[in-house]
Amino acid sequence: MVDQNGADQDGIFIGASADGRRQSLVFQRANRHGLIAGATGTGKTVTLQGIAEDFSRAGVPVFLADVKGDLSGIAMAGSPTAKTHDAFAQRAKEIGEADWSYADNPAIFWDLLGEQGHPIRTTVSEMGPLLLAQLLDLNEVQEGVLTVAFTLADKEGLLLLDLDDLGAMLGEISARADELATTYGNVSKASVGAIQRALLQLRSQGGEHFFGEPALDIHDFMLLDEKGRGQVSILAADKLMASPKLYATFLLWMLSELFEALPEVGDPDKPRLVFFFDEAHLLFDAAPPSLLQKVEQVVRLIRSKGVGVYFITQNPIDVPDTVAGQLGNRVQHAIRAFTPKDQKAVKAAAETFRANPGVDVAKAIIELKTGEALVSLLQPDGSPAPVERTLIKPPRSRVGPITPAERATLRALSPVGGKYDTPVNRESAYEKLAAKAQASAAAAQAAPAPAGRAPATAPPSVWDKALTSATRAASSSIGRQIANQVGKQIFGSGRGASGGGLAGSLVRGVLGSLIRNI
Template sequence: MSKQDQFRQVIEEGYTFEGASITLGGAMLDGECLTNALVRVPLETLNRHGLIAGATGSGKTKTLQIIAEQLSAEGVPSLLMDIKGDLSGIAVPSGGHPKIDDRHAQIGFPFEPGQSPVEFLSLSEEKGLRLRATVHEFGPVLFSKILGLNDTQSGITAVLFKYCDDNQMPLVDLEDFKKLLQYSTNEGKDEMESLYGLISTASVGAIMRRIVELEQQGADRFFGERSFDVEDLCRIDEEGKGMVSVLRLTDIQDRPKLFSTFMLQILAEIYATFPEEGDMDRPKLVLFIDEAHLVFEEASDALLDQIEVMVKLIRSKGVGLFFVTQNPADIPDDVLGQLGLKVQHALRAFTAKDRKAIKLAAQNYPESDYYDVAEVVTKLGIGEALVTALNEKGIPTPLAHTLLRAPQSRMDVLTEKEIDSIIRKSRIADKYNEEIDRESAHEILTAKIKAAQTEERQEELKSQQKKAAGTSTRRAQKSMFEKILNSPTTRQIGRTVARELTRGILGVLGVKKRR
C-alpha cells in the first residue's frame, strides 16, 4: 500500500463517525488535497471546546464562520464575538466565485451558497440589541473579581451587597454602587458600623477608583436594565436552524476590561441558569470568542481562575467555547488543556521569539507519521490548517493538514442598511431596546439622606425656636422692670423713700450729736 493510500485510510478511519458531524474540508498530503478524504468533527464533542489559532490573514475568522454556519444548519445556536466587524456576512448567501468552486472540487463536494438566521447584539454604541446586566446579578464575589479587589475591599463589597439585600435596595447600575459607597462613609457611617463594624474610608476610596476605571471603558452602558436573558441565545428559527447571535464589538478593542466583564458575566449566567445536560448528541449553545487574548491580557489572577473554572464546568451544561487568537500561547495552559478541537492556521517565524513560539505550539498537537508539525505550520497557505478533534469516545483524531471549505455565506461586511433591515426584523428588539429606570439604591439612598437632613433641620429649627423663646422671655422681664424703674411714679416714690430714709438717718445722727 502506498503512503498516500495509507494516509487516506488513516483519515477515513479517524474522521468517520456514527452520529451527526460537520465537515471542515479535505485532508492534504505533501501539499496535495486528496479528494473525498474529508475531515469532519462530531457534533457530540463540540461542547468539549476548541481553539482556532493562526497569524493575521491566515483565515481564522473564515474558519469560525464555517463552523458557526454549519452548526446553525444542524440546529445549534451560537454567539459570535465580532471584534473586527467581518462576521456580519453570515446573514446573507455567498455570491460564489470560480476559485471557491475549484477549492470544493479538490475537496470532493459541490459548493452551495447559504445563509444563517442572525441577531445583532451590542455592548456599546454599535447597532444591535443592547446587552445589559445589573450589578446585583454579578453578586459580591464576581463583582469584586471584575474590579480586581483585595480581600479587605472584597469584604466591604460583600457587606454593602448584604446591606442592600437587607433593606430591599436593588443594585442596578454603577451609580447605585457609587452612591452606596459614599453613603457608607458619610451619612450612613454610624448605621453601617453598628451593623457590620468599622468600614475603612481608604478601602472605600480604592473601590471607588476601580469603578471609575471601569466606567472609563464604557461599563456604565453595560450595567443596567433590561437584563439579557441567556435563553434568548438558544433560539431556533422556523426552519429548524440555530440562531447566530453576532455581538458587534468593533469599538471594544481599547476597552478590554469591559470585554472581560461581559464574558465572565455571560459565562456565569449560563452556568447558573442552564440545567445539567449530561451527554448530548449536540451542543445546546456554542460561544466563539474572537481575539481571545483581549479576555486574558487585562484579567487579574482571580479573574483568570474564575474563567478557568467556568471552562471546566460549563461543558456539562451542553455549552461549547471556542477561543480564536493568533497564538496558542495567548491562552492560559489550564484553559488550553481543556480544548478538544484544535484548528491551527499558519504561524510566521520572523524572529527568534517567533521560532520558539512555533516549537511550543507544535507540542499542542498529536505526533504524526506524515507531518513535521513545526515545519508544516509555517508553510500553511490561506484557508489551510492543521486539525485535530475528539472522536465520539473522546480520543484525539489523527492530525490532518486540511484544505478548508469555503463559507456558504458572504465573506464580507454587510452595509449599514442591510444591518438595519435585519435589526428591524428582530422579534426581541423591542424587549431589549427599552430603557428601564426604576427606583434603585441610588434613588432610595438619596431620599433617605434627604429625609434625614430634613429631620435634622427640623430639630435644629425647634432648638433655635426654644432658644429664641427663652431670650424673648428674659427680654420681656427686663423690659417690664425697666418700665417700672423709668416710670414718673416709680421715680417719685423712689425720691420720697430716699428723702425719708435720709431724714431718718440724719435725725438719728442729730440726736446723738446733741447728746
Template sequence: MVEPPTETAADIAAGYAFSAAALELGSVVLDGAAYPSHRVRIPLSMLTRHGLIAGATGTGKTKTLQLLAEQLSAAGVPVVAADIKGDLSGLASPAQPAQPGDRVSARAGDTGDDWQPTGFPVEFLALGGLGSGVPVRATMTSFGPLLMAKILDLNETQESSLALIFHYADSAGLPLLDLKDLRALIQYLTSEEGQDALAGIGGLSKATAGVILRSLITLENNGGEAFFGEPEWEPADLIRTDEAGRGVISALELSAVQDKPRLFSTFLMWLLAELFSELPEVGDLDKPKLVFFFDEAHLLFSDASKAFLEQLTQTVRLIRSKGIGIFFVTQVPADVPDSVLGQLGNRVQHALRAFTPDDASDLAKAVRTYPKTAHYELTELLTQLGIGEAVVTVLSERGAPTPVAWTRLRAPRSLMAQLDPADQAQAVAGSPLLAKYGASIDRESAYEKLAARLEPDEPAAQPEEPEAGQKPAGRAGPADRTPADSPQPGAGGAVADVLGSTAFKSFARSAATVLGREITRSLFGTAKRRRRR
C-alpha cells in the same frame, strides 16, 4: 518502502470517519497537495468538549469561525459569537449573496465541497446598545463583584472589599442596577451615616473605597454607564431556532467598544456565567444546545486574579453538562492558561510566526499540545501553512484524539465580508427582541433608596400641653415603668451607642424589610436567582 501519499491521506482520514453527524472542516493535505475525498471533520456530539482556534493575524481564524457557525446553524444548534470588527455580519447574507469566484471554486474543488451561496439566521446584538444591534445589558447586582473587579482592574484586596459591598447590598435589599447605584452605595458606606454598617464583617477602608470609586468614575467617563442597567438580557434569548429549524447565530457587535477590551471580554464571560446558572443539567447529547465562540480570548486571561481564573476554569469544566460548547479564539495557545487549555479537546491551529524568541517559544509550546505524528514535522509546518489552512486534531466519538491532519479548510458559504449597513439596520429593526430590550428602564434602586434614607426626617408634631396635674399622654413617668423598661446595671456605654446610632437603626430598618430575601450567588458571584420584571 515509502507509503504512497494517497494511502497516508486515507489513513489520516480514517480517524475522521465518524458514523454520527459531524461538521465538515476540509480535506487532508500532504506535501502541499489536497485530497478532496479524504475529509477532516468534528463530531457534533464532541463540541461540548470545547475547542481552540488559534493562529497569527490574517491566517483565517475568523473564516474558520464563520465556517463552523454556518454548519452549526444548519444542524439546528444556536451560536453566540463575538464580532470584534464586524466581519461576521456577512453570515446574514441573503440580501447580498456570496458570489462564486475563482478562489472559491478552487477551494471547493480542493475540499470536495458542493459550494452554494447561503445566508443564515443572524440576531445582531450590541453591547450596551453601542452599535446597530439589539442592546445587551446587565444589572450590577447580576454581574457580581468578581467580574466587576476584573473590569475595574482591582487587586485582590480591593476585590474582596468589593465583594463585601455587594454582600451588604444583597442582604439590605438595595438593588444595584447601574453604575450610579454602586457609586452611591460606596459613598454611603464611607459616610458618617453608614461607616459602621460593615464594621462587624471586616469594614471598608476609605482608601480602598477611593480606589474603587475612581475606577468607577473612569469607567463611567468612558461610556461604561451604557452597559449596566435594565432591561437585563435573558439567557434563553440566546438559544433559539428559526422557522426552518436552523440555529440562530447571535452576533455580538463589539466594533464600537474595541477600545474597551477588558469590558467586552468580561461581559462575554458574564453571558457564559448566566447560561451556566440558568440552564439545567442535560449530560451528553447528540449535539450541543449552544456553542459559544470567545474571540480575542487572551483579553479574558490577561492580568486576571487567581480567584477569577479559578472560577473560569471551573465554569469551562462544568458547563459541558449543560450542553454548551466553548471555542476560544486567539493567536497562540500560550494565551490560554494550562488549566483551561487542558480542557479544549478540539484544536484548529492556523499558521504561527517565529520572528522573535518569544514567538519561537510559543511555537514550541503549540507543538507540544498536539499528539505525536509521523506524517508531519509540526515545528516547520506551523510556520508554512497557507491562509485558510490549519493543523487539526479533534476528539473522536469515543473521546480519543484523532490523528494530526494538515487541513485545507472549506470556504464559508455566506458572504465573506461585512453586510451592507442598510441591510443590517433592516434586520435589527425586524428583530422580535427589539421591543423587549430596545428602550432602557430606570426604576427605583440603591441610588434612590439611599437618597431617601439620608433625607432629614420631617419635624415631629409638637404634643399639646397637658392640663394641670396630668402626665403627658403616651409617656411613662418613673413610677409607671416596669422593671424591663428601667435602666439595667451595666447598660449603656459602647453597646448603647451602637444600638442607638443612626446607621444601625437605618440598617435594621432595611434588614427588616428584606428578611429572607438575600441574594444567593453562583460561579463568578453572579446572582443565582434572576429577578423577574
C-alpha cells in the same frame, strides 16, 4: 446523512487532506470545546465563519464575538461577484464538496453600547462583587469594601441595578462607617473613594450602558428560526477593544450565567449552544489567579450543560495551560516564526497534537498557506484523531461586513424586537437612599431649637458679606458728611468760638459712635 437544511447529521465537515481524507467535527464531541489559532491573514475568520454557519444549519444556536467587525456577513449569502468567489469555488472543488453553494444564516445583532444591535444589560447584583472587582481592578481591601456594600444592600432590601445604585450604596456605607465597623470591619473613606473613581473611569469607557434593566434573558441566545436553524447572535465588539477588561468580564459573566441557568445534560447528541470568543488573549492577559481559576472552572464544568466554547487567537500560548488542556478540537493555521515567542508557540503547538507519522507538525505550521490548517478533532470515542494537514472548506455566507442599511433591516426583523431597546429605571437603591436623605434633611429643618438657645441661622453667604461690607462703607461716608455739617451749623467754622473745643469733642464722640454702629 443530511437534514432538511442540508447539514450533516453526524458532524460538521471542516475540510479534507491532500489524499482526500475528510475531517469532521463530531456533534457529540463538539461540546468538548476547541481552539482556532493562527497568525493574522492565515484564514482564522473564514474557518470560524464556516464552522459557525454549519452549526446554525444543524439547529445549534451560536454566539459570535465580532471583534474586527467582519463577521456580520454571516447573515447574508455570499455572491458570485465577490472577490473571493473564484478561490472559494476552486477550494470547494478540490476538497470534493459538490453541493457547495451560497446561503445566508439567521442572525441577531447585539451591542453592549446599544449602537449596532440590541443592548445587552445585566444588573450590578447579577454581576456580583467578584467579577465587578475584577472589572474595576480593585485590590483586596477595596474588594472587601465592595462586598460590604453588596451585603448591606441585600440585608436592607436595596436593589443594586445600575452604577448610580452602586455609587449611592458606597456613599451610604461611608456615612455609616462607624456603625458598620463592629459588624463588617473597617470601611475607610479612602477605599470608598478609590472605588468611586474606578466607577467614574468605567463610565467614561461606556460601562454604564451595560448595567441596568431590562436585563438579558440568557435563553435569548438559544433561539431557533422558523426553519429550525440556530440563531447566530453577533456581538459588535469592535469598540469594546478599547475596554478589554469590560470585554473579558462580560464574556466570563455570560458563561457563568449559562452555567447557573442550564440543567445538566452530559454529552448531548449535539450542543445546545456554541460560543466563539475572538481575541481570546483579552480574557487572560493580566488576569489575577482568582479570575483564571474561575475561567478554568466555568470552561470545565459548562461542557456538562451542553455548551461548547471555542477560543480564537493568534498564538496558541495565549491560552493558559489549565484551559488549553480542555480544548479537544483544534484547528491550527500558520504561525510566522519570526520572534522567539513565535518559535515557542510553534513548539508548543506541535506538542499538543496527536502525532501522525506522515506530518512533521513543527515544519508544517510555518509552511501552511492561507486556507490550510493542521486539524485534530475528537473522534466518536472521545480520543483525538491524528493531526492532518487540511484544506479548509469555504463558507457559504458573505465574507466581510454587511452595510449599515442591511444591519438596520435585520435588526428591525429581529425576533427579540423591542424587548431590550428601551431602558427601564425602576425604584432601587439610588432612589430610596436619596428619599431617605431628603426626609432626614426635612426633619432636621423642622425640629425646634433647644430651650435657652437662639435659633440657628444659616451662615452668611459670600454675596451677603459683600453686600454688608458695601453698605458699611457707604454708610460710613455719609455719616462723616453729616457730622461735618452738624458741627459747622452748631459751632460755626471759626476757631475761636467759645467752648468749641469741648463741644467739638462731644459732637465727634457722639457722632463717631453713631457712625461706627451704622
